[in-house]
Amino acid sequence: MSYPATPPAPPTDGSTDGTTQEPFALRLPAHQVSPRAVGYWRLRAFITAGVVAIGFGIAWALWTDRPWWFTLLAVVLVLLDVAYALVMPSVRFRVHRWEVTDDAVHTRAGWISIDERIAPLSRVQTVDSSQGLMQRGFGLRSLTVTTASAAGPISIECLDAGLAQQLVADLTAITSRTTDDAT
Structure with a gap:
C-alpha cells in the first residue's frame, strides 16, 4: 500500500494466560484528510453563509414594517455563519x-x-x-x-x-x- 505508514499498535503487557492483560487502549487513526480539505470546507461554509445573508436580505427588503429585532437577528445569524466558516474548517481538519x-x-x-x-x-x-x-x-x-x-x-x-x-x-x-x- 502506498499511503503513509501505519504506526505500531499499542504495546501489551506480554501475559499469555489472558488473566492480567490491561484493557486495550484504542488509538487515533493514523492519517489526516488532505490539507486542501480546509479550503474546500471553508468555501462550502461561506457559500452557506452567503445564501443565509441573501435570504435575510430579501426578507429585509420585502418586509417594510419589520420589527427592530428582525434586523438584529439577521446580523447576528450572518455573523455567526461567517465565524463558523472561519473556524470550523481548521478544527475539522485536526479531528477528521x-x-x-x-x-x-x-x-x-x-x-x-x-x-x-x-x-x-x-x-x-x-x-x-x-x-x-x-x-x-x-x-x-x-x-x-x-x-x-x-x-x-x-x-x-x-x-x-x-x-x-x-x-x-x-x-x-x-x-x-x-x-x-x-x-
Missing part, C-alpha cells in the same frame, strides 16, 4: 482521521459530536469513491466503504484524489481475497 490496515478500516470524524467507526475488512461489501464538482476543483475525492453493519457505511471525506483511487484499488484487492460472504 482515517486508517486502513490489512485487517480493518478505522475512521474518526466530527468536531462537536465525534463518530468513530472500525470495520473489519472481512465485513466489507462495496468500496465506492465519489467526487463532486467542488471537490474536483480542489483535487479531492471521498471514499465510502459499505459493510454488513446496521450502522451504515463508513465514509472518508476529502482525500487526495489519487490516494482515494489507490485506496479503492487496495481495498478491492484485499477484500477480494476474503472467502467469506461479508454478512
Whole structure:
C-alpha cells in the first residue's frame, strides 16, 4: 500500500494466560484528510453563509414594517455563519482521521459530536469513491466503504484524489481475497 505508514499498535503487557492483560487502549487513526480539505470546507461554509445573508436580505427588503429585532437577528445569524466558516474548517481538519490496515478500516470524524467507526475488512461489501464538482476543483475525492453493519457505511471525506483511487484499488484487492460472504 502506498499511503503513509501505519504506526505500531499499542504495546501489551506480554501475559499469555489472558488473566492480567490491561484493557486495550484504542488509538487515533493514523492519517489526516488532505490539507486542501480546509479550503474546500471553508468555501462550502461561506457559500452557506452567503445564501443565509441573501435570504435575510430579501426578507429585509420585502418586509417594510419589520420589527427592530428582525434586523438584529439577521446580523447576528450572518455573523455567526461567517465565524463558523472561519473556524470550523481548521478544527475539522485536526479531528477528521482515517486508517486502513490489512485487517480493518478505522475512521474518526466530527468536531462537536465525534463518530468513530472500525470495520473489519472481512465485513466489507462495496468500496465506492465519489467526487463532486467542488471537490474536483480542489483535487479531492471521498471514499465510502459499505459493510454488513446496521450502522451504515463508513465514509472518508476529502482525500487526495489519487490516494482515494489507490485506496479503492487496495481495498478491492484485499477484500477480494476474503472467502467469506461479508454478512
